[in-house]
Every structure is written in C-alpha cells, then in structure tokens.
Amino acid sequence: MRRIISVSLLLAAVLIVVPGILTLVGGGYWFRVMTTIGVFSILTMSANLITGTTGLMSLGHAGFYGIGAYATALLSTKFGWPFYLTLPVSGAITAAFGILLALPTMRLIGIYFAVATLGLGEIIHVTLLNWVDFTRGPMGISAIPGVTLPGVFTASDTTHYYAVAITALIAAFVLGRLTHSYYGNALRAVREDDQCAASMGLNVVGLKIQSFAFACFFAGVAGGLWAHTTGYISPGDFRFSESILILAMMVVGGLGSLPGAVLGAVILLGLPEFLRPIGDYRMIVVGAVMFFSILFLPRGLLGETPVLTVVRRQFGLAWDAKSNLGWRQ
Amino acid sequence: MTPLLEIKNVSRYFGGLHAVEDFSGQVQRGERVGLIGPNGAGKTTLFNLITCFTPLSAGSVFFDDKDISSLKAYQVARLGIARTFQNLRVMPNLSVFDNVSIGALGALGHSPFSALLHHRNYAKDISRRTWDALEQAGLQGQASEVAANLSYGKRKYLEIARALALSPRLLILDEPAAGLNDTETAQLGEFVMKLSKEGLSILLVEHDMNFVMTLCERIMVMASGRKIADGTPQEISNDPVVLEAYLGSEEEEAA
Ligand SMILES: Nc1ncnc2c1ncn2[C@@H]1O[C@H](COP(=O)(O)OP(=O)(O)OP(=O)(O)O)[C@@H](O)[C@H]1O
Numbered sequence A: 001m002r003r004i005i006s007v008s009l010l011l012a013a014v015l016i017v018v019p020g021i022l023t024l025v026g027g028g029y030w031f032r033v034m035t036t037i038g039v040f041s042i043l044t045m046s047a048n049l050i051t052g053t054t055g056l057m058s059l060g061h062a063g064f065y066g067i068g069a070y071a072t073a074l075l076s077t078k079f080g081w082p083f084y085l086t087l088p089v090s091g092a093i094t095a096a097f098g099i100l101l102a103l104p105t106m107r108l109i110g111i112y113f114a115v116a117t118l119g120l121g122e123i124i125h126v127t128l129l130n131w132v133d134f135t136r137g138p139m140g141i142s143a144i145p146g147v148t149l150p151g152v153f154t155a156s157d158t159t160h161y162y163a164v165a166i167t168a169l170i171a172a173f174v175l176g177r178l179t180h181s182y183y184g185n186a187l188r189a190v191r192e193d194d195q196c197a198a199s200m201g202l203n204v205v206g207l208k209i210q211s212f213a214f215a216c217f218f219a220g221v222a223g224g225l226w227a228h229t230t231g232y233i234s235p236g237d238f239r240f241s242e243s244i245l246i247l248a249m250m251v252v253g254g255l256g257s258l259p260g261a262v263l264g265a266v267i268l269l270g271l272p273e274f275l276r277p278i279g280d281y282r283m284i285v286v287g288a289v290m291f292f293s294i295l296f297l298p299r300g301l302l303g304e305t306p307v308l309t310v311v312r313r314q315f316g317l318a319w320d321a322k323s324n325l326g327w328r329q
Numbered sequence B: 001m002t003p004l005l006e007i008k009n010v011s012r013y014f015g016g017l018h019a020v021e022d023f024s025g026q027v028q029r030g031e032r033v034g035l036i037g038p039n040g041a042g043k044t045t046l047f048n049l050i051t052c053f054t055p056l057s058a059g060s061v062f063f064d065d066k067d068i069s070s071l072k073a074y075q076v077a078r079l080g081i082a083r084t085f086q087n088l089r090v091m092p093n094l095s096v097f098d099n100v101s102i103g104a105l106g107a108l109g110h111s112p113f114s115a116l117l118h119h120r121n122y123a124k125d126i127s128r129r130t131w132d133a134l135e136q137a138g139l140q141g142q143a144s145e146v147a148a149n150l151s152y153g154k155r156k157y158l159e160i161a162r163a164l165a166l167s168p169r170l171l172i173l174d175e176p177a178a179g180l181n182d183t184e185t186a187q188l189g190e191f192v193m194k195l196s197k198e199g200l201s202i203l204l205v206e207h208d209m210n211f212v213m214t215l216c217e218r219i220m221v222m223a224s225g226r227k228i229a230d231g232t233p234q235e236i237s238n239d240p241v242v243l244e245a246y247l248g249s250e251e252e253e254a255a
C-alpha cells in the first residue's frame, strides 16, 4: 500500500505536477531546461552506480555519454531509425564499449582507476573530434530528428520533456532495484573493502564489470536523448568538464544515493537558471552552494545511509516492510 | 576419512623473506585446531594462503580432497572456507544486517538480474541465512545499527556472523580474542565451542594461551615460517622445542 502511494506520488510529480508548473511559468524554454536536468539526472544516477555505490571513481563518464549520443545521431540520420530503437541500441553499444574499455582497468583502485577513466574519456573525446569521416569532427552532427511517433505525437519541447522524464523514471527503477536490493549490498561491499568482499565469496571483478555495464548503458541512453532532444551534437558536449559536473552533482547530492543524484542535477543545473537575473554572479552562488554543502554535509544533501532506509521502506524494496531488514522466514 | 583441510609443503616468499616455508598440516572434519607462534611467525600469511587471499610460492592446499591452490579467494569462500581478519574488517558504513548479508550473498551468488526481477525466493534465502547468522552470534537486536556504532567486542561477533552466513565447513579465525577482556574471551571461547559442537571445523590463531589450550583439541606451532610442533595441548606445553621458540623470540625482542 505504502509502495503504491509512493510510486503514484513520484509518477504524478514527474508526469503531471512538474510539466504543469513548467507550462504555467511559460513553457518552451523551461521545458528545455528541465529536459537538460533530466538528461543529467540519468547521467548522474548512472555514474553514481560506479562511483557512489561500487566505489570506483570514474572521471570518464562524459566519454560514454558521447558514445551514446553519436551512436544515436548516426543511427537516426544515416539509417532513419526511430527513437525507440536508437535509445536502447545506443545504450547497448555504449555498454559494450564500457565493458571493453573497462576490462583492463578492473584491477586498478582509487586514484589509479580515476586517472585511467580520465584517460578513457579523453581518448573518446579526441576520437570524436578527429575521426572526421565518421563523426564529422568539430562540425558535429546536425538535423538529428526529434522524438516523434508519426500519427501519435510529434517532436516538441513537451514531447522531449516526457521522453526524458519517462526514461529517467525507467533508469531510476532499474538503478534503484540494483542498488537497494541485496545485490546493492554486494556492490557496497566492494566499495567498502574489496579484498574482504572477495573473502566472503563475492566475485569482485564480476561486480565491477556489471556496474560499469549498467552505468554505461544508461550513459549511452542519456547521450541518445541529448542527441534527439537538441537535434545537434558536437564533441564539445562530451568533454572532461561534463564528467566533473556529473561528479559534482553526485557528491553534492550524496555519493551512493539515488535521490541525491537527481537533487544534485536539479541544483547544479537549476540554480544557474533561476539566478539568471543576477547575471554572472550566479556562478559564484552555485560555487558557494557546492562549497558549503560539502563543508557542512560531506555525505551529501541526501546521504546514502538514511536514504537507503527510506527508499527501501517507501518503495517496497526491503524484504520486510516492518523491520525494513529482511524476512524472518 | 581424509582430512577436511590438507596443507602440503606450502611456502610463501616476500622477496627474500620466507614468511612461510615448507609448511604441512591438516584439519580433520569437526576438529578444533590452534595455530600458535611468536609475532611474525607467518601465521596470518598461512591463513592468507589457505584462503587464496595471497598466491602460493610453492606447495598446494586441498579442501575436501579438492586442490584449491589455484582458485580465487571468492571461489574458496564459496567452497566452504570462511575467515575473519586479524585487523577486524567489518564494513563500517553498512548496517549490521547488511554486513552479514555479504556472507549470504557470497554463498548464494549474486546476479543483477535477480535484483532487477525481484526474485522473492532468492531474497528470502538471503534474509533467512542472514537472520540465522545474526541469531547465532546474538546480534539480532542490533541488526539495523550501523556497524561503526557497535562496540569493539560486538564488531568481532559481527565479523564471525558474516563468516557464518557463508555456511562454511571450515571457519578460520585470526586472533579472535585480541582486544577482549577476560570475561569476553571466556564468552567467545564458549561461542566457538558451540559452533564446533554444531559440526563446524575450526582453525584459529591466538596469542592467549589459556584460550587456545582449553578450546583446541590439537595445536600446531609455527616459528619463522616453519612448523616446529604439532600435537595435543598437553604435548605442546611440555615440548622443549616450543618453549625454546617462544623464549628465543622473547630474548630477541629484549635485545
Ligand atoms: N605483504 C607482505 N609483504 C612483505 N612482507 C610481509 C607481508 N605480509 C607479511 N609479511 C612478513 O611476513 C612475516 C610473517 O608475517 P605474518 O603476518 O604472517 O605473521 P604472524 O605470525 O601473523 O604475526 P602476528 O602474530 O604478529 O600476527 C613477517 O615478517 C611479515 O613482516
């Protein structure tokens, strides 16, 4: 019962309340802002699986985001594929790339893993920039069709909002089940002490690869959404600075916390929009918000431990709603 | 019947240092075996070799007649060897329940798809194993606490509970009584005894001689990486070689 209420409230908020408010405040532009926030929510939720839950600091997420975006752009402009094919296929392609590229880094830990993924992100960026025959290099790819279903709906800011919102809900559902279940405990064990986790029978390399695969899948889908909703992509969209932005959203919201990832995206992208009237000062405010939130809430605005308990209880992911811990047979 | 654990001529070198050298020994089914020796004798290293936590330099280890020398640590754990660590390795940010569920996850396997599909029977099995282990270790009351908030003594039990959730056949304890007071040590002895009575084989390292002598049926003594004695507590306490090894190390420490 509690679960039905929570799910209904979440769906109502994302599918009715938010678009309602956006329409009231003038539509168009605000829908585009919210679409960007949605794309970055997916990116941050997925990066959070690797960095927050499994504890591997990834600095190359924007690279995978880029692979997904280019896969979608090419599939839809060259072959005319519709969004419901490009998005999952781009996700799968990105996941495959992610696994291939990540395999050699699986033995690395801490800062070494971070630097290796930073290198991967740069390789991807430079490849997008220089493989002109395939990616059109710095000119980027334009005239990417929007999200349409002939006869049902056509591409518009509202359609794009709904496409991103529904995908974000799916991502939240999948990533939520992965991280709030017992499987999530296995991932967190890898983060807390990978050697000890192995001594307890956990296949640590397998878990790392799996979390990389799922995270890259959604990074690819987010890239696909970006391509469809903006209609134009270029390598500049997928630089190191985007990876850092994703990392900042994750840390401000709370490492390992799924709602935190969304909140981080909302704050770091929404705040500059709200503060547009104060001009360039707004980035100072954004910086200050980041600085002080980390200073006073180092575990993030929605820290992992309490959020796990609440989400497990509210969304029925705990195995016993009463104790919130597990079934007593 | 063949022994549950058979260690055959095992060695481990760290550069020029022979941490474990040509060690052979056994643990019979249902037996409680103690491993003692001065600091730096190589006891923890030997445990790491048995659990494939560190690779062997030479020799082989058999568990239940199966050569486990080339397996990975998680495979050894799944076969039924669970361990605790000398320097207490609980996961401080996870709840007590979640900590113990790690052992259950190790035993039952972990697939992202069972999480996605919300497999109820799998989840039930994990819960049941976790609760059983928590109850065995008397931690059911603290299940929802964050592990970091437990007392040191309770964290020791938590580590054992996590190992028990694997439903092991051999439990390896590295200095379980270290840092405990006399009362707590006595309670721990009773707890290990109870586990042993339930059929679990035990191999443990402990510096508290009283603890080892009363608990273990057989004791292996190690010094400078080698086994220097193997026998009942009675035999060991009267063995001149053992006395010399301990006195010798004390002299070195004094020097
Ligand atoms: N990873 C390592 N690299 C280098 N030397 C090591 C390593 N691990 C252990 N050693 C060395 O091997 C020797 C045996 O160490 P080990 O920890 O096995 O002793 P121990 O018998 O468990 O001692 P204690 O009773 O103090 O726990 C020591 O000299 C130690 O310094």
Ligand SMILES: [Mg+2]
Binding pocket: B043, B044, B045, B086, B174
């Ligand atoms: Mg030791």
